[in-house]
Amino acid sequence: MNVNATPNAPGSVEELIKRIKNPNDAAGGPAWQGAAACGAEAIQPLAELLLEPDMEVARSAKRALYCLTRHAGRPGADAEARAVEAALLPLLAHEKSAVSREVLWMLSEIGSDRAVAPMAALLANEQVREDARCALLRLPGERPTAALRAAFRTAPEDFKYALADSLRQRGLEVEGYPSRKLVPSRQTTVTPIAPKPK
Amino acid sequence: MLANRISRRSFLQRSAWAFGSLSVVPSGVLAAESRPGANGRLVVAHVGVGGMGMTHLANMLRFQQEGKARVAAVCDADDNRLGAAVENAGAGVMPYRDYRYILERKDIDAVLIATPDHWHAVQTVHACQCGKHVYVEKPASVTVREGQAMVAAARANQVAVQVGAQARTAKGGWYTCRAIRNGIVGKVRRVTCWHYANPVDDKPVPDSPPPEGLDWDLWLGPLPWRPHNRRYQPANFRWLLESGGGQIRDRGAHQFSTILWCMNADQQTSFTVEAQGRPPVKGLWDCPVEMSVVYQFKDPDWTLEWGQPGDKVGQTEFGNVFWGEQGRLVLEWEGGYRPANPEAIHFQLPPGGQEVYRTDEYEDFNMNHKADWFKSIREGHLRPAVDIEIGHRTATLCNLGNLAYILGRRLVWDGEKQEVVGDPEANRFLSRPQRYPYVL
Numbered sequence: 001m002n003v004n005a006t007p008n009a010p011g012s013v014e015e016l017i018k019r020i021k022n023p024n025d026a027a028g029g030p031a032w033q034g035a036a037a038c039g040a041e042a043i044q045p046l047a048e049l050l051l052e053p054d055m056e057v058a059r060s061a062k063r064a065l066y067c068l069t070r071h072a073g074r075p076g077a078d079a080e081a082r083a084v085e086a087a088l089l090p091l092l093a094h095e096k097s098a099v100s101r102e103v104l105w106m107l108s109e110i111g112s113d114r115a116v117a118p119m120a121a122l123l124a125n126e127q128v129r130e131d132a133r134c135a136l137l138r139l140p141g142e143r144p145t146a147a148l149r150a151a152f153r154t155a156p157e158d159f160k161y162a163l164a165d166s167l168r169q170r171g172l173e174v175e176g177y178p179s180r181k182l183v184p185s186r187q188t189t190v191t192p193i194a195p196k197p198k
Numbered sequence: 199m200l201a202n203r204i205s206r207r208s209f210l211q212r213s214a215w216a217f218g219s220l221s222v223v224p225s226g227v228l229a230a231e232s233r234p235g236a237n238g239r240l241v242v243a244h245v246g247v248g249g250m251g252m253t254h255l256a257n258m259l260r261f262q263q264e265g266k267a268r269v270a271a272v273c274d275a276d277d278n279r280l281g282a283a284v285e286n287a288g289a290g291v292m293p294y295r296d297y298r299y300i301l302e303r304k305d306i307d308a309v310l311i312a313t314p315d316h317w318h319a320v321q322t323v324h325a326c327q328c329g330k331h332v333y334v335e336k337p338a339s340v341t342v343r344e345g346q347a348m349v350a351a352a353r354a355n356q357v358a359v360q361v362g363a364q365a366r367t368a369k370g371g372w373y374t375c376r377a378i379r380n381g382i383v384g385k386v387r388r389v390t391c392w393h394y395a396n397p398v399d400d401k402p403v404p405d406s407p408p409p410e411g412l413d414w415d416l417w418l419g420p421l422p423w424r425p426h427n428r429r430y431q432p433a434n435f436r437w438l439l440e441s442g443g444g445q446i447r448d449r450g451a452h453q454f455s456t457i458l459w460c461m462n463a464d465q466q467t468s469f470t471v472e473a474q475g476r477p478p479v480k481g482l483w484d485c486p487v488e489m490s491v492v493y494q495f496k497d498p499d500w501t502l503e504w505g506q507p508g509d510k511v512g513q514t515e516f517g518n519v520f521w522g523e524q525g526r527l528v529l530e531w532e533g534g535y536r537p538a539n540p541e542a543i544h545f546q547l548p549p550g551g552q553e554v555y556r557t558d559e560y561e562d563f564n565m566n567h568k569a570d571w572f573k574s575i576r577e578g579h580l581r582p583a584v585d586i587e588i589g590h591r592t593a594t595l596c597n598l599g600n601l602a603y604i605l606g607r608r609l610v611w612d613g614e615k616q617e618v619v620g621d622p623e624a625n626r627f628l629s630r631p632q633r634y635p636y637v638l
Contacts, residue, residue, distance in 0.1 A: 028479075029479020056402070070605050133634070134631035161634065165634055183298065186295040188296075192289075192292050
């Protein structure tokens with residue numbers, strides 16, 4: 001998809017939202033592709049649509065948010081990326097985990113050091129802590145590592161294994177909490193066919 | 199690791215059958231390192247027994263009849279599929295939901311992985327780390343870093359990893375490769391692919407509880423958790439960029455593998471890529487309906503074009519065209535299910551011409567591809583025709599084609615460093631952190 005070449009980009013955020021809500025697939029379906037033109041201003045109103053009962057509207061809003069984020073992350077557009085990041089950060093505190101979860105992954109794509117602390121705060125939220133851990137792993141630099149290490153000290157025992165794995169991925173040595181990746185745990189109800197008696 | 203494997207392969211176990219606990223003589227007993235046992239029979243397990251997984255199972259049951267393999271176990275996150283596989287496989291085959299039970303079994307030499315794409319890398323790496331040879335479905339991986347980890351795991355653990363892009367061991371591919379490399383159409387500067395569109399989820403449904411018997415959490419595995427939706431599975435994972443990547447990662451993984459082979463371009467790992475596509479207007483699936491992707495290679499210079507639909511030149515649903523200085527050669531499909539063009543079949547190698555590797559044990563190209571894998575194990579060189587490094591490079595083409603579409607910009611790929619030049623955001627997409635404990 002070439003967002004720069006998207007025909008018929010919306011003239012305003014209001015128009016973008018109106019188009020996305022259009023129940024006619026031919027009009028509403030492609031509307032999200034014009035989101036990049038609206039910039040950071042569109043983030044809050046689009047995020048509100050993530051919880052729309054109409055699944056097509058919610059889906060379209062989600063795609064618009066990703067479209068906008070990815071466009072802002074292009075080389076040479078740092079100011080745009082920082083503006084989008086700034087608009088995404090308050091959404092991490094959204095009461096619905098469905099919203100904060102998506103925002104974590106968006107920030108994983110463009111987030112800077114500024115995003116680390118609010119993202120790391122969600123490592124204490126059981127609903128989204130795994131998404132927060134993954135999203136932080138995508139951020140470059142020392143700060144995400146330091147945040148994961150700090151979380152490891154206070155995390156509940158069952159989450160420490162995942163955090164220990166993250167720290168090892170970041171090149172740190174962690175005592176205890178060996179990897180569970182090869183430990184089987186799921187049982188089937190299917191039984192084998194017994195050999196015929198000889 | 200080496201010491202462990204030697205120890206395992208020289209350790210005699212008592213053979214016994216009991217429900218829930220198998221203890222059998224490993225096929226590697228008395229065999230040399232990296233080779234199946236004296237009887238040449240590999241003990242195998244199947245991970246993922248859906249559509250392609252059942253083809254693999256049928257192949258292995260035929261090898262079993264021929265005394266070349268023994269099917270020891272089958273595994274799937276869906277008990278409904280697993281039950282069907284057990285019925286097919288017959289007595290003595292152990293069913294598992296969790297593939298890690300298979301990896302624990304010392305008697306199993308090799309696994310065949312035919313799970314959704316997002317599982318390929320994790321399961322392959324784990325299997326390698328447990329000393330198993332691997333046959334993994336294409337595409338090898340869903341991110342570049344996964345592919346790198348697969349190559350590293352295969353090498354570190356000295357196992358053979360064959361990727362299931364069968365055309366490099368199929369006759370259609372072989373005739374075409376031989377003809378192109380030896381100048382049937384002169385120097386080739388452009389290769390085009392045509393393929394039918396990705397489908398649209400035009401009957402979307404709301405999220406719902408998973409069907410009875412499906413372990414949804416395990417099906418998701420490395421992916422971020424989300425509620426079940428009937429449009430994700432069983433086969434529909436293909437139409438989501440994160441789990442399936444659409445036609446370019448499915449058939450593209452076949453076609454690109456064949457094209458790289460024909461163009462003798464396995465070492466040409468750097469390129470630029472640009473992509474455009476038309477997203478679907480509704481539904482859960484997000485792969486572009488139509489898509490065009492252009493890759494430019496340098497030194498030698500040539501262009502690879504993925505067209506969905508592209509310019510259809512042949513008669514069948516998909517294929518590719520080699521455009522040479524002296525004409526063109528068409529390959530329908532990717533050299534597997536369809537024969538080569540008669541011109542390629544009748545091509546006479548010129549004096550001093552270059553012959554091309556060919557495994558020719560079976561007419562059936564699915565069987566032949568596995569025979570090639572067996573051969574690499576038997577002979578100990580551990581480099582099958584579509585070794586994981588080739589599979590990784592092919593998947594990199596597919597994945598970066600999709601990435602260029604997602605980001606809406608041209609990417610410059612440095613194959614040596616395995617990174618996108620001057621695009622930090624794109625480089626973040628080279629990995630996708632995985633949900634614990636389903637990690638590399």
